[in-house]
Amino acid sequence: TDNDDANDGSDDTAEEDSDEASGKKKNRDDFEDDSEDSEDGSGDEEHDLTPEELENLRQAVIRKAYHELVSKRKGIRGISVLNILFKRSFLEENRLHFPEELTYFSDVPFLMEALEKTEKFQKCYAALYVKRKHNDPVNFPSLSQVRDPNRFDEFIRVYYCTIQKLAKDSELRYRFDKKYISYYTKTFAPKIKRSSNDAWRQEHFIQMSDIVRGMSPELIHEQKRYKKRIIKALMKKDIEKSLRIVKVHLGYKKLKKIFRSKKAFSKFLYIHSFLKKPLKEDWIIFESFFGKSYSDSPKYIYEYLAKNYPDKYRFIWVINKKTEIPYKHKEIKRFSLAYYYYLARCKYLVFNGRQPVWVIKREGNIFLQTWHGTPLKKLVFDIDDINSATPKYKQQVYKQSREWDYLIAPNAFSSETFRRCFMFDKTMLETGYPRNDILHAPDRKQIAVQIKRKLGISGDKKIILYAPTWRDDEFYAKGQYKFELHLNLDMMRQELGNEYVLLLRTHYFIADSIDVSHLKGFAYNVSKYDDISELYLISDILITDYSSVFFDYANLKRPMLFFTYDLEKYRDVLRGFYFDIEKEVPGPLVYTSEEVIDAIKNIEEISKQYSQRYDEFYHRFCEWEDGHASEKVVKSVFGIEDKE
Known part of the structure; x- marks a missing residue:
């Protein structure tokens, strides 16, 4: 933007975080060691060098320090005292101070003058101090995130201020x-x-x-x-x-x-061609979990529209795999050329997650954000520290949520929370979740029989659904996620296999991470099964942890167990909860596989023990659900009152 400071894109080399100290010693690995500080006598080898060789070594050390602390830093603002410790006496002797007339770049002349006045450096690999990154560029922006039209003037001033010291x-x-x-x-x-x-x-x-x-x-x-x-x-x-x-x-x-790049070509056409074509008033594009499945509230809104108004709209589904989708529609893959084309031309967008950051909302567009769960874990602007694989999370969500016209809330708690955590000020649809309509369907028992047959599950076995959430710190790199299963499935088969089968349903980020092929006949990995609401229908017991699935499953009033082996870490370090999970969830917290098995063996007793808490929970989180959420949403968003 025009208010950007002189930083982005101006680095000479890739940015790399490190802890350096300036003003006392040099480390041989990176800079240099003082020979008199070497206890093992390793510095004695420097006495064998000629004066010319010693001078060359000294210059090499200085060049290395300048490279690390100046050239390698990202942009001008990257020339910072952050991650550097200075000896107090060094600062006092050289009368080094920060120029108080500078707001954004005061570190630059300070550090450059310090480097000019010392030849002694030491690089430290250990963390001596930890700086917490709250990273809220919207409500509490750091100096680097402030948009100030006067920043460039200071960028110019700091140049002249700095060169006077060099x-x-x-x-x-x-x-x-x-x-x-x-x-x-x-x-x-x-x-x-x-x-x-x-x-x-x-x-x-x-x-x-x-x-x-x-x-x-x-x-x-x-x-x-x-x-x-x-x-x-x-x-x-x-x-x-x-x-x-x-x-x-x-x-x-x-x-x-x-x-x-195909993406670059598609984006070029999106901006310079597709967006210039007129909107199609009767086109609707649906996307669920980034095109990974035909599921969730977009599915049920689509089926209601397609069943009741088959000739009124043209339906486009974003789906990345071969999937059986009923009714007349068009399927496209995410990030295909068609994806860019239909995003530009469809009047209605129905998503259950965040749209790509490059999507431009046109005049006349109507964006329905269904979201995908009642939150237990804190979201967006309710989170103090971001531990996920996407550091710009808050900044991106804020931009994306400005484009939502409607947001669905399944209960009063979610309505209040969504308004705050998304900073959402448009229309909140307080209808319940369309995806939960199936849980109240009059023919739900017949649907359950069909689903069991589809999965090949014996009709005489009870079903346990294990649906753990993904942890924010479980990733290898940006967009690359991992998961470690802590529930002992072999032990469960041995103890429960005669009476139960187990369905394993992980977060869509990590659907490919678990192999249960050695537990054939007992454990089924249904992580790629599109619609988890259908899995609720056939399950007799739910085991989860911090996933929002238990809010939806509570509609069935069936028993739940909470396998919270890392409760303290997840609650206090990673994300934080909106309420006290130990006092308010409608089932016991268990911490080991043995406790899980024991609870299942005594599930009737546990159900009686938690019946009152379950009733209170249902009243708070499920009262809006009546099996007609899809109908209510369609009437509100599409302006349809009666069938045509």
């Missing part, structure tokens, strides 16, 4: 100037073409030109190709030539990206 021909000055060159070519120059703010083509352009004209000719000369051309045009203050160079450069980059 020798003109020093390596530090060279590295510092190089970061401003990098900023101009990667971040500033594209704004010349893209920004609607003329300041980037007028006064800001002149300010950057004045800075670059004062840099060493050697630094300018070593720039290559595009960088050299755009910097020379800047030095001449030739905005027209700069604009031509930038247009050609960006056009070439875009073409290259389009030809190399």
Whole structure:
């Protein structure tokens, strides 16, 4: 955006977090050790070096420190004292202080002057202090997240403030100037073409030109190709030539990206072609769990519409696998070219999760967000610390939720919570969940028989459904999740196999993580079974932990067990709960496989023990559910009162 500071995209190398200390020692692994501090005498080898070799070693250490603390840092704002410890006497002797007139970049001149005045460094791999990242860019933004139109003026001021503290021909000055060159070519120059703010083509352009004209000719000369051309045009203050160079450069980059990536090509067409076509007033696109299944509330809203109004709408389903979907519809895959096309043209969007961040809501679009559960675990702006694999979680959800017109609440608790945690101020549909209509269907017993037959489960066996949630800290990298099963299924088969079978239903993030092939006939991995509501219907007992499934299952008034082997960690560290799980859930908390088995053997006694709590829970969380939520939602969103 026009208010971005001079940081994004201006790093010379990849960013890497580390803990460094400046002002006392050097470590041989990264910088250097003082020989007098080496107890084992390993520093004696330095006495064998000639003065020239010692000087070369000293210079190498300094270059390494400058690289780590300046060149390797992301952008100008990355030149920060964060993760650096300074010796107090060093700061006092050199009278180092932060310039109080600077708001966003005060670390820069402080650190650059400190580096100029020391040659002793030590890198520390251990965490000595821990900085918590609350990361709420909407309500409590950090300085780096504040959008301030005056930030660029300070970015210019900090340059002049810093170079006053550096020798003109020093390596530090060279590295510092190089970061401003990098900023101009990667971040500033594209704004010349893209920004609607003329300041980037007028006064800001002149300010950057004045800075670059004062840099060493050697630094300018070593720039290559595009960088050299755009910097020379800047030095001449030739905005027209700069604009031509930038247009050609960006056009070439875009073409290259389009030809190399199907997604980039599809997104190009989405923006430059599909969005320019008129909206189709009778087109509805449905997506459940990112196209992974035909399920949840979008399924039941679709089936109600398709059954009652078959010729009124055209239905598009986002589904990534071969799936049997009733009624007339069109199937497309997520992120296919068709996905971009129909997202641009459908008037109605019905999702149960967040839409892609690049989706542009058009005038006339109606976005129905069904969401996918009553929350036990804290959500979005109710979470203090983000431990998930997506650090920009809050920022993204805020942007996405601004585009929702309707949000479905299954109960009063969820209605209040959703308004707060999503900062949602549009229409809340207090109807109950369409996905729970099947739990109140008059023919639910007949449906259950069909589902058992479909899964190949014997009619004389009782069914246990185990549906654990995914833990926020269980991931390998962004978008790559893992899961470890703590329930001893072998022990359960031995103790319960004559009377029960077990259905294992994990979070859709980790559906492929569990292999139960060695427990054939007892355990079934139904994680990829599309509709968990159908699994509720056939289950006699539910075992879960912190998943929202127990709110829905309570509609059936059947017994539940809560296998909470990591309760303290999950409650106090990872996510936090909205209410006291130990006092309010309608079943016992169990912590070991042995306790789970014992509870199942005594399930009738446990049901009697928790009957009052179950009634209170049902009254609080299930009272809105009556089997007609789909009908209520359709009438509210699509403006349909009577069948045609």
